[in-house]
Amino acid sequence: MSHAEKKARTTTDEYELIYWPRLPGRGEPIRLLLEEAGASYTDTAHEKDGIQKVVGALKPDFDPGKDNLPGLAPPMLRCGDLFISQSPNIMLFLGERLKLIPGDVEINKYRVNQLVLTMLDLQNEVHDSHHPIAVSLYYDDQKAEAKRKAEDVRNARIPKFFNYFELVIGKSEGPYLLSEFSYADLVLWHLVDGCLYAFPKAMNRQFEKSPKVKELYDTVAKRARIAAYLSSERRQKYDNGIYRYYEELDE
Amino acid sequence: MSHAEKKARTTTDEYELIYWPRLPGRGEPIRLLLEEAGASYTDTAHEKDGIQKVVGALKPDFDPGKDNLPGLAPPMLRCGDLFISQSPNIMLFLGERLKLIPGDVEINKYRVNQLVLTMLDLQNEVHDSHHPIAVSLYYDDQKAEAKRKAEDVRNARIPKFFNYFELVIGKSEGPYLLSEFSYADLVLWHLVDGCLYAFPKAMNRQFEKSPKVKELYDTVAKRARIAAYLSSERRQKYDNGIYRYYEELDE
CATH class of the missing domain: 1.20.1050.10 (Glutathione S-transferase Yfyf (Class Pi); Chain A, domain 2)
Incomplete structure (x- = not known):
């Protein structure tokens, strides 16, 4: 893949990955998609109050935003107004969005x-x-x-x-x-x-x-x-x- | 939902579900989607040579058709030229196709x-x-x-x-x-x-x-x-x- 092709894959969307710090875990395959695409993202694994953010998103009174569903467990992903969970679901979303699905x-x-x-x-x-x-x-x-x-x-x-x-x-x-x-x-x-x-x-x-x-x-x-x-x-x-x-x- | 709305959900596609006979198993949620939509489908669970069809689809030399992938395990679904497996994947396909996802x-x-x-x-x-x-x-x-x-x-x-x-x-x-x-x-x-x-x-x-x-x-x-x-x-x-x-x- 040429440098130009790689550049074209890059998106201007901002992604926020919500996952436990200190181990690759179920967050890791998602990170690989974001990294491969050169996407701009934040990751609670590397934030000072990361654990609190994960714990907060698991509380029954957590508000995921209009029309969004809470998740049962991390990983969770926020992109603009959308908040979703379940790693294969997040990867399907990113795969489509970041052009990591070839052909049709x-x-x-x-x-x-x-x-x-x-x-x-x-x-x-x-x-x-x-x-x-x-x-x-x-x-x-x-x-x-x-x-x-x-x-x-x-x-x-x-x-x-x-x-x-x-x-x-x-x-x-x-x-x-x-x-x-x-x-x-x-x-x-x-x-x-x-x-x-x-x-x-x-x-x-x-x-x-x-x-x-x-x-x-x-x-x-x-x-x-x-x-x-x-x-x-x-x-x-x-x-x-x-x-x-x-x-x-x-x- | 009115009768007319239900009718509108019906598709003219033909679906072929490939799954073990004699128990609901992982085929059952898929059947519920097909039934709810009034889709036209066949089901190896109710065919005389159903088990042979499932076993055949699991052999290393099974040909799923051009560009299709074999599946590791049933359930599998054929719709026209497409052959797919993994139950949440099949349901996502059917959900989109059979209009079982509301709104946007x-x-x-x-x-x-x-x-x-x-x-x-x-x-x-x-x-x-x-x-x-x-x-x-x-x-x-x-x-x-x-x-x-x-x-x-x-x-x-x-x-x-x-x-x-x-x-x-x-x-x-x-x-x-x-x-x-x-x-x-x-x-x-x-x-x-x-x-x-x-x-x-x-x-x-x-x-x-x-x-x-x-x-x-x-x-x-x-x-x-x-x-x-x-x-x-x-x-x-x-x-x-x-x-x-x-x-x-x-x-």
């Missing part, structure tokens, strides 16, 4: 959304590998169950999903999921990155069977704005979020 | 999609209440873990989500989630119905705190086409799907 947008948006929803299904299962019983309990309180769950995620679920993504990239002839770059590639990059962090042994074995997914992962990381983001201070380290590393859960 | 569709589609994604999050948790470890294992092989998980779903998750839906209906002043009927109401009907089947005791307690959700549930069931569908042979009974009744999981 009115058709391809369903294809990209399908892929992203599938990725987030696996992301939820990876989360549940350390929290299979309750999000309100500590890992230590569900360690035995987590060991069983993680075994299934490593040995059955990761292979199932990654074989599917490998098949899809094969059909597009690569390096991306569709015949052109789309925001689904950013979400897959994040999924692979998170799984590599959580299950390094299992994922390095999986890469042998999913060379096209590995190639996509490497290719996306080299996109100019993504590379700049990943080496910036805006990129947060994995912590006690969706993707966690517990040696005992990676065999 | 280009904005309200994100609001309806947000609500539906939130409902499906709880639906996944209800599924995991009997299968917290692995979908490939029997319930009996994860019964102890299921008991712990179900306790959290009943006591923390169902209240959290239903309090949220109650808040949203309160803001619209009822009886629906938005100020007018949308397909999110159909999905909430299905979620309530499934939870009532799985956790009758817990849900009847929850209804005391969520009278608006209960009213929406009753109102949707009385919509002419939904009532006709629910009393038809097309409506399948709950079985070993997402929503299951195990007495020990409802205390």
Whole structure:
């Protein structure tokens, strides 16, 4: 993509991302869309009173503005008068708005959304590998169950999903999921990155069977704005979020 | 809504739903959209070779047609040249196509999609209440873990989500989630119905705190086409799907 094309993608809209500080979490795929498009955005993760803003948006008396709905949980996004939540929903909005859906947008948006929803299904299962019983309990309180769950995620679920993504990239002839770059590639990059962090042994074995997914992962990381983001201070380290590393859960 | 308005909603498109027979499952919310709109559709659940069609669509060499992507799992939908999967994605497509999004569709589609994604999050948790470890294992092989998980779903998750839906209906002043009927109401009907089947005791307690959700549930069931569908042979009974009744999981 030329510099001029990149410039053309930039929008003058202002976006406000509302998400917990201190971990990439469910906010991260959204950030990747904003960064790839060179969008102008604020992020409560980097604001002094960020936590208060997130907590405030979760109170029953929070006013999201005319005709808007409150969200059950972050991430939430404000753009002008619109306030929305649910990460695949936010990404669909941004994908359309920031031109991260190639070709015939009115058709391809369903294809990209399908892929992203599938990725987030696996992301939820990876989360549940350390929290299979309750999000309100500590890992230590569900360690035995987590060991069983993680075994299934490593040995059955990761292979199932990654074989599917490998098949899809094969059909597009690569390096991306569709015949052109789309925001689904950013979400897959994040999924692979998170799984590599959580299950390094299992994922390095999986890469042998999913060379096209590995190639996509490497290719996306080299996109100019993504590379700049990943080496910036805006990129947060994995912590006690969706993707966690517990040696005992990676065999 | 007048009879004329209902007629206007009807489309001449033909839809093909590809989903497992013998249980409502993840196909059911999609069926509710098709039924509410009076759409013309076929359903592999009621075809003699339905299972073979679903199995065929899951094979690596399945050809979904030009530019289409295979799906990881059913439900899948074909409409003309388009083939898509992922239930919230299919419902977004149908919601736009069948005019089940009120008002300014280009904005309200994100609001309806947000609500539906939130409902499906709880639906996944209800599924995991009997299968917290692995979908490939029997319930009996994860019964102890299921008991712990179900306790959290009943006591923390169902209240959290239903309090949220109650808040949203309160803001619209009822009886629906938005100020007018949308397909999110159909999905909430299905979620309530499934939870009532799985956790009758817990849900009847929850209804005391969520009278608006209960009213929406009753109102949707009385919509002419939904009532006709629910009393038809097309409506399948709950079985070993997402929503299951195990007495020990409802205390």
